[in-house]
Amino acid sequence: MEAATAAEVAPGPTLKVKEVSPADAEELQTSPRQGAGSPIPQLLSPIEENPKIWLPRALRQTYIRKVGDIVNLLIPFQGKPKPRATWTHNGCALDASRVSVRNGERDSILFIREAQRADSGRYQLSVQLGGLEATATIDILVIERPGPPQSIKLVDAWGSNATLEWTPPRDTGNAALLGYTVQKADTKSGVSHSRLLLGAPQLWFTVLEHYHRTSCTVSDLIVGNSYAFRVFAENQCGLSETAPVTADLAHVQKAATVYKNKGFAQRDFSEAPKFTQPLADCTTVTGYDTQLFCCVRASPKPKIIWLKNKMDIQGDPKYRALTNLGICSLEIRKPGPFDGGIYTCKAVNSLGEASVDCRVDVKAPH
Numbered sequence: 148m149e150a151a152t153a154a155e156v157a158p159g160p161t162l163k164v165k166e167v168s169p170a171d172a173e174e175l176q177t178s179p180r181q182g183a184g185s186p187i188p189q190l191l192s193p194i195e196e197n198p199k200i201w202l203p204r205a206l207r208q209t210y211i212r213k214v215g216d217i218v219n220l221l222i223p224f225q226g227k228p229k230p231r232a233t234w235t236h237n238g239c240a241l242d243a244s245r246v247s248v249r250n251g252e253r254d255s256i257l258f259i260r261e262a263q264r265a266d267s268g269r270y271q272l273s274v275q276l277g278g279l280e281a282t283a284t285i286d287i288l289v290i291e292r293p294g295p296p297q298s299i300k301l302v303d304a305w306g307s308n309a310t311l312e313w314t315p316p317r318d319t320g321n322a323a324l325l326g327y328t329v330q331k332a333d334t335k336s337g338v339s340h341s342r343l344l345l346g347a348p349q350l351w352f353t354v355l356e357h358y359h360r361t362s363c364t365v366s367d368l369i370v371g372n373s374y375a376f377r378v379f380a381e382n383q384c385g386l387s388e389t390a391p392v393t394a395d396l397a398h399v400q401k402a403a404t405v406y407k408n409k410g411f412a413q414r415d416f417s418e419a420p421k422f423t424q425p426l427a428d429c430t431t432v433t434g435y436d437t438q439l440f441c442c443v444r445a446s447p448k449p450k451i452i453w454l455k456n457k458m459d460i461q462g463d464p465k466y467r468a469l470t471n472l473g474i475c476s477l478e479i480r481k482p483g484p485f486d487g488g489i490y491t492c493k494a495v496n497s498l499g500e501a502s503v504d505c506r507v508d509v510k511a512p513h
Contacts, residue, residue, distance in 0.1 A: 194227070194228075194276060194277055194279065195227035195228070196225055196226055196227035197225075197226065197276070197279055197281075198224065198225065198226035198230045198274040198275065198276040198279050198280065198281040199224060199225045199226070199274075199281050200222060200223075200224045200272060200274055200281045200282070200283040201222075201223040201224065201225070202222065202283045202285075203222070206220065206222075206285050208286075209286045209287075209288050210285060210286065210287045210288070211287075211288045211289075211290060211322075211383070212262050212287070212288075212289050212290075213262070213289070213290060213291060213384055214262060214263060214264060214289055214290070214291040215261050215262065216261075216262050216289075217258075217259065217260060217261070217262070218257065218258065218259035218262050218266070218287065219256065219257075219258050219259075220256065220257040220258075220285065221254055221255075221256050222254060222255050222256075222257070222272055222283065222285075223253060223254045224253065224254060224255065224272075224274045224281065225253065226274060226276045226281075228276070229252055230274045230275055230276035231274070231275045231276070232250045232255040232272060232273070232274050232275075233272075233273050233275075234246075234248050234255070234257060234270060234271070234272055234273075235270070235271045235273070236268055236269070236270055237268040237269055238269075238271075245259060245263075245266065246258070246259055246266070247259075247260075255272060255274075257270065257272075262289045263289060264289050264290070264291065264321050265289075266287065266289050267287055267288050267289045267321060268286075268287065269284055269285070269286055269287075270284070270285045270286075270287060271283070271284050271285075272285070288321065288322070289321065290320050290321045290322040290382065290383060290384055291320045291321065291384055292320050292382065292384045292385055292386065292387055292388060293316050293318060293319045293320040293322075293324060293380040293381070293382045293384075293387050294316040294317055294318035294319075294320070294380065294387055295316055295378075295379070295380060295387045295388070295389045295390050295391055296313040296314060296315060296316050296327070296361075296378050296379075296380055296387075296390070296391055297313075297314040297315070297316060297317060297391070298313060298314050298391055299311060299312070299313040299376065299377065299378050299391045299392070299393050300312050300313070300393065300394075301376065301393045301394075301395045301396075301397055302362075304397040304398065304399065306399075306402075307366060307367060307368045307369070307370060307399055308364055308365065308366045308368065309364070309365045309368060309374060309376070309397040310362070310363070310364045310365075311329065311362060311363055311364075311365065311376055311378070311393070312361065312362045313327075313361055313362075313378050313391070314361065315361060315380070316380045316387065319380075319382060320382045320384055322382040322383050322384065323382065323383075324380055324381065324382050325357060325381045325382055325383065326356070326357040326358050326359050326381055327355070327357075327358045327359070327361075327378050327379065327380055327381065328353060328355065328356050328357075328358070328378070328379040328381060328386060329353070329354050329355040329358060329363060329365065329376065329377075329378050330351040330352060330353050330354065330376065330377050330378075330379075330390075331351070331352055331354050331365060331368075331374050331375070331376050332350040332351045332352070332374065332375050332376075332377075333369070333372040333373065333374050334372070334373045334374075334375070334396065335369070335371070335372040335373070351377070357381070368397070368399045369399060370399050370400070370401050371399065371400075371401055372399055373396040373397065373398045373399070374396060374397045374399070375392055375393050375396055375397075376392070376393045376397070377390040377391060377392045377393070378390055378391065416446045417446050417447065417498060418444070418445060418446055418498060419445060419496065419498040419499030419500070419501065420443055420444070420445035420449045420494035420495065420496055420498075420499060420500055420501040421443065421444050421445065421501055422441055422442065422443050422444075422492075422494070422501055422502075422503045423442045423443065423444055423473075424440070424441055424442035425441055425503040425505070426439055426440070426441045426490065426492060426503045426504060426505035427439075427440075427505055428505045428506045428507070429505070429506075429507055429508075430507075430508040430509075430510060431479075431482055431507065431508070431509055431510070432509070432510055432511075432512050433482065433483055433484060433509055433510065433511050433512060434481050434482075434483075434512070435481070435482070436478060436479065436480055436481060436482075437478070437479045437482055437507065438476055438477065438478050438479070439476065439477040439479070439490055439492075439505060439507070440474065440475070440476050441474075441475050441492050441503055442473055442474055442475070443473055443475060443492075443494045443501070444473055445494055445496050445498075445501075446496075447496050447497065448496070449494035449495055449496040449500075450494070450495045450496065451468065451470050451475050451492065451493070451494055452492075452493040452494075452495065453466065453468050453477050453490065453491070453492055453493075454490070454491040454492075454493065455488055455489070455490055455491075456488045456489055457489075457491065465479065465480055465486070466478065466479060466480070467480070475492055475494075477490065477492070479507070482507075482509045483509065484509055484511070486507070486509050487506075487507050487508050487509040488506075488507060489504055489505070489506055489507075490504065490505055490506075490507055491503070491504045
């Protein structure tokens with residue numbers, strides 16, 4: 148505890164000392180040289196130690212307690228002989244039914260068994276000794292939880308959002324509000340709105356804390372659910388014991404999906420035959436089957452004609468022609484010396500024709 152003289156002005160409560168002048172103090176004592184006509188002498192104990200109050204640092208600012216808490220203040224002082232200590236509350240005498248005071252030789256105790264908000268105010272301790280006086284002031288604030296906001300209203304609901312408004316509580320609990328806590332609950336699981344009004348704790352989820360305005364927008368609500376909302380007020384003691392619940396539910400409806408069919412322009416894929424892979428010249432050995440390949444693109448589907456030395460070989464059993472997905476193949480079965488020559492693949496449709504050639508040489512085996 149830091150000592151503070153009664154004459155100094157410390158931060159927080161003001162500490163004052165009322166002193167008399169030395170001349171006035173001498174007049175309070177009878178001098179042996181007084182004349183015969185002077186009154187009968189009155190002997191006073193000499194002041195050995197001036198009165199001073201040592202105010203604890205914690206009490207130099209507002210002393211805050213909650214409703215129902217015990218207030219037990221011990222204020223040390225000094226003075227010899229024992230000074231007279233008195234307390235006042237807001238300039239008036241203390242209520243003896245609520246406040247107890249015990250004055251000792253070196254301290255004074257102020258005791259309140261169960262603090263109530265009516266006990267808030269300015270308490271002053273006065274220590275008097277003769278014509279000297281020391282005072283100290285203590286501000287006590289007794290607080291409790293605030294009352295609930297007076298009402299809450301669902302203003303609008305759109306998309307996955309809901310806008311809420313509410314009014315501040317009538318009773319702030321004798322302390323400044325620290326903000327509001329907003330909670331939501333959904334009825335997707337089949338819970339009735341009446342049960343939500345009862346505030347079943349397992350159904351509520353906090354969406355905003357320490358919020359200072361009296362309106363808000365709650366976002367990210369799930370499509371297809373219906374929501375109720377409630378708001379708590381909060382001060383230094385905590386949240387209000389109850390909270391109003393919105394009378395109307397916010398229904399988050401699924402937006403209707405409209406499909407617009409865009410006009411489709413039919414594309415004409417018709418084209419004249421075109422070979423994307425030509426025939427390749429090759430050399431084969433007598434008696435070994437040989438195959439020729441090429442690729443053609445055309446629409447409508449073309450007719451494929453194979454020629455040898457410009458002569459149509461369709462229907463000749465020595466050759467087998469196949470066409471699949473634009474891939475044209477010609478198999479020459481066991482070619483002989485006379486099967487060499489220029490082979491042509493021709494594709495024909497209604498838009499035109501195209502052809503590719505290759506040379507096939509047949510050699511005798513060594």
